[in-house]
Amino acid sequence: MRADAQRNRDRIVETARQVFREQGYDASLDLIAKQAGVGPGTLYRHFPTRDDLIDAVMQAWVDHVEETTEKALAHEGGPRERLLHWFEEYVRLISVHKGxxxxxxxAMGDDSSPIRSKCEVLQSAGGRVLDDLRAEGAVRDDVTPLQVARLVGGVATIADSSDLEVGTVRPMLEVIADGLLTDPR
Amino acid sequence: MRADAQRNRDRIVETARQVFREQGYDASLDLIAKQAGVGPGTLYRHFPTRDDLIDAVMQAWVDHVEETTEKALAHEGGPRERLLHWFEEYVRLISVHKGxxxxxxxAMGDDSSPIRSKCEVLQSAGGRVLDDLRAEGAVRDDVTPLQVARLVGGVATIADSSDLEVGTVRPMLEVIADGLLTDPR
DNA sequence: TGCTAAACGGAGACAGTCTCCGTATTGTCG
DNA sequence: CGACAATACGGAGACTGTCTCCGTTTAGCA
Known part of the structure; x- marks a missing residue:
């Protein structure tokens, strides 16, 4: 890639990161271009769709996900405690931006989604947490990681669109956790 | 209201019902106006916001909700069976239109939402199902109907946006149900 | 230094939302 | 019946966002 192209690409991603954080993922792309000091055409050449841009923005976030996963796996406590801890971290991770x-x-379970690769990190992280608990016989094994991700993701989606406080979701996560755990609470 | 105003209002609602069903709730309002044979100004005078129009369209749907609730309350079977039956009906009801x-x-829990009145029907319906089960001591009482609505609504939202089959949500609803029920399964 | 492939960027086509205001219709009252 | 408010209509157009085309510029190589 030519040097100027690389420079512009970087500026667009950096600007997009800020704008997305402030305004959510449906912010105007032309505005991001202008703010980055490039024409709309340049933005669209580098990132044909909105998702392609989001994908690039998420690169740093992926590292954060991996780090958080490690911590969650090492978390002390009983199965219920560990599961809930992961759920809360998960909600926090996917809620860093509005929308x-x-x-x-x-995007999860949608093989053709441009941001699928990024979701995979999360999905495998959830899979590991679940596998560990399953190995202890703590959670039922007739539910897939994808289904769990959708359950928790559903709660996060509602909380996000209703501007609910992060703490508000805890009781709902508990219901899901209790529904997944095998042993009586 | 003047006769012509009433006539136009009715035509707009009827057209909107069809268009929403075909294209989802984010269909173009100007197109609905044109299709109804009125100017955009007329549509926006009758319905200042999109939600106001959706609210009007939902009137018939509300009747359907009430009828379905009666049936769900009369449903035979154990607590788990009845709860799940209601969840499935609930998902079906809120998923009649895309989005x-x-x-x-x-809109639930948002007192200022224009479509709040319509949600209230659903919310009280859910409350009744839950109350009945609680009276038998079948479900835990530290979870509010609103939280249950959000849990199930979350699953429905994901299923809707991912174009999942209706049957696919059953396992996830089971997790929620099991998390709510007090007795061992 | 000159050339060419690569990249830029902005004008503008297109679509959607929403408003303003001149025009038309309704219904009432003398 | 006829006229006159009051009410309602509707479309032109302002505004915003998406996305593309293409004439112009620039990087990097020989």
Whole structure:
């Protein structure tokens, strides 16, 4: 890639990161272009669709996901405690941007989604948490990680669109956790 | 209201019902106006916001909700069976139009939403199902009907945006149900 | 230094939302 | 019946966002 192209690409991604954080994923792309000091054409050449741009923006976020997963796996406590801890981290992770929960949860299980690769990190993270608990016989095994992701993602989506406080989701996550755990609470 | 105003209002609602069913709730309002044979100004005078129009369209749907609720309350079977039956009916009800689950679940608990009155029917219906089960001591009492609506609405929202088959949601609803029920399964 | 492939960027086509205001219709009252 | 408010209509157009085309510029190589 030519040097100027690389420079512009970087500026667009950096600008997009800020604008998305402030205004959500449906912010105007032309505005992002202008703010980055490039023409709309340049933005659209680098990122033909909105999702392609979101994908690029998420690169740093992916690292954060991986780090958080490690911590969640090492979390102390009983199965219920660990499961809930992961759920809360998960909601926090996908809610960093407005509209994020819907976007990410929607992309899961959709092989053709441009941001699918990014969701995979999350999905495998959830899979690991679940596998660990399953190995102890703590959670039922007739539910797939994808289904769990959709359950928790659904709650996060509603919380996001209704501007609910993060703490508000806890009781709902508990219901899901209790529905998944095998042993009596 | 003047006779011509009433006539136009009716035509707009009827047209909107069809267009929403075909294209979802984000269909173009100017197109609905044109299709109804009125100017955009007329549509916007009758319905200042999109939600106001959706509210009017939903009037017939409300009757359907009430009828379905009666049946669900009369449904035979154990607590788990009855709860799940209601969940499935609920998902079906809010998913009649594309985008419906997000729209309806988002409006719940939002006192200022124009479509709130319509959601109330659903909410009280859910409350009745839950109350009945609670009276038998079958479901935990530390979870509010609103939280249950959000849990189930979340699943419906994801299913709607991911174009999932209706049958696909059953396992997820089971998790929620099991998380709510008090007795061992 | 000159050339060419690569990249830029902005004008503008297109679509949707929503408003303003001149025009038309309704229904009432003398 | 006829006229005159009050009410309602509707479309032109302002505004915003998406996305493309193509004439112009620039990087990087020989």
């Amino acid at each position: 994020g929960p819907a976007k990410i949860t929607g | 419906g689950p997000a729209k309806i679940t988002g």
